[in-house]
Amino acid sequence: MAQLSGGAIQAMIQGESPDHPILQVINTRKITSNGSQDRYRLMVSDGTVTYSQVMLALQLNNLMEEDKIDQLCIIKVNKFMCNTIQGNKRIIIILDADVLQRGSEVQQRIGNPQPLRAEGAAPANRAPARPPLNPARQFSPGGNRPAPVNNANVKPAASGPGTPGSSRVHPIASLTPYQNRWRIRARVTQKSNIRTWSNSRGEGRLFNVNFLDESGEIRATAFNEGVDKFYDLLEVNKIYYVSKGTLKTANKQYSNLKNDYEMSLNPETVIEPCNENVDLPSMTFDFVPINEMEKHQANAIIDVIGVVKVCNDISTVVGRQSQKEITKRDLQIVDQSGVAINLTLWGDDAVKFNGDGNPIIAVKGARLSDFGGRSLSALASSQIILNPDTREAHMLRGWYDRDGVNMDFASFRSDGPGAGGGGTNWKTFSDVKTEGLGHGDKADYFTSKATVIFLKKDNCMYRSCPTDNCNKKVIDQGNGLYRCEKCNREFPSHKWRMILSANLADHTDNQWITCFQESAETLLGVKADELGDMRENNEPAFDQVFQQAVFKQYVFKLRAKVEMYNEESRLKTVCVNAAPVDFIDYSKHLLEQIAALGI
């Protein structure tokens, strides 16, 4: 049985750097805070004492989730840091560890360890003569090099200008809104362009950066004066000391970073370049090969690298929501997987992009959309790197110049009406609920095969303005004229417009949807004007249209978005298109689903 490192915990807490201490995990606990990343807290033993102020760094969560760390297992701690919270509690964050022996093999507590209290364990509080601990000294710097135990040998981590005496560097993972006397040392891994906003609460400018250190990452935003102060100073890949930023709870909806908090960079915030040679992790990419894009969920944020095979001219589109004109540029990028995908750049990124000579493009944090099978969009928060000096990029360059240039590339299948193959984002209604579709900041599009089980006759149609593209409800003046407030005119005629509520069912659940004109006409099998006429003049015929329209099945393309309605949020699902089931196509989808079961 493994020998535990007796005395190691006390040493760790006191700011020493025991070499790869061997500890036993006595207990584990999952800490779940509302909708955010799970954290794991451990009670560990070194055979002499047990200590429960121990956290697993987020990047080790997999050890818990894959059940590698279990009760009574023996671990070797390769890297850790120790930090003071709430004034005098010492907390150990395990940054890297190996499991030496599983708890199921060990089966017992080793030794007779006694609990060690967290409070006052820090020598800084007991021995005021001693300088504050510098957690950065406590890294065991990885590999087999033992970290220096003698503090005198170690240069204080923070010897930046203008900050004498404040040598403590805090891990990003320890930042909270409840403690503002911190200072981090971190690398900028992403930086956005400067963006302006204007809404009911005001207007201004902002940009975002991501900071990364050994313990984790955090997103920071600078507003207005903060933009002037920090935009040029902060450069991607460089390392900075940051203090006096404001922390607040991160809105997870808008960030894929592993941190519950975000930082605001105010005019009071202090940022200094770190000129020392420190070993911090750099931007890491997790490139998804282009032929594997379909394995990822629509709207996932992913990293991609490819050769720009086609660079289209810039063009403009008008945003559906904003009604603003936006510049964009479509690229087609390819990689060794032999598949091509569309990548759209927006705004400045689009204007400035030069695709001459088939450059290599790497994008960190691109959004994967399901348009046209699969396509990519570079967000403001994405980092776009042209011809990066990396192994992947050089390999791609060599491959493309030698072979790729003459290859034919497969592309993702179109997602147009009637198409149902690999590109379609098929969902059952239970998927819609369990996957929380429509809960993002953006509507989710999906396709379902379903049966109409109920159609609401009441309020299913209204008289609308006869002007083309004006679908505003008109007011019956009672004199044969209909008034449109939007056009500010009276008309002797009107059109019928439909807003049909339908309840659909598939084999998993049911779903209320709203159908507008075209899809409502499809479901009912009559034109809106005919139906309006029936409603006015032939009610039995009107009723019969509804009776014969139920229990028919279609392939529905639906758009889902949570909306507030009477202070209540509900999922609003709108029918974009309803089409008769193409059974050949639908069967292909089913066969793919069966194949995916792997049975």
Place this chain on the structure above:
DNA sequence: CCCCCCCC
């Protein structure tokens, strides 16, 4: 304090 990231 943003949180839009669009369009086909």
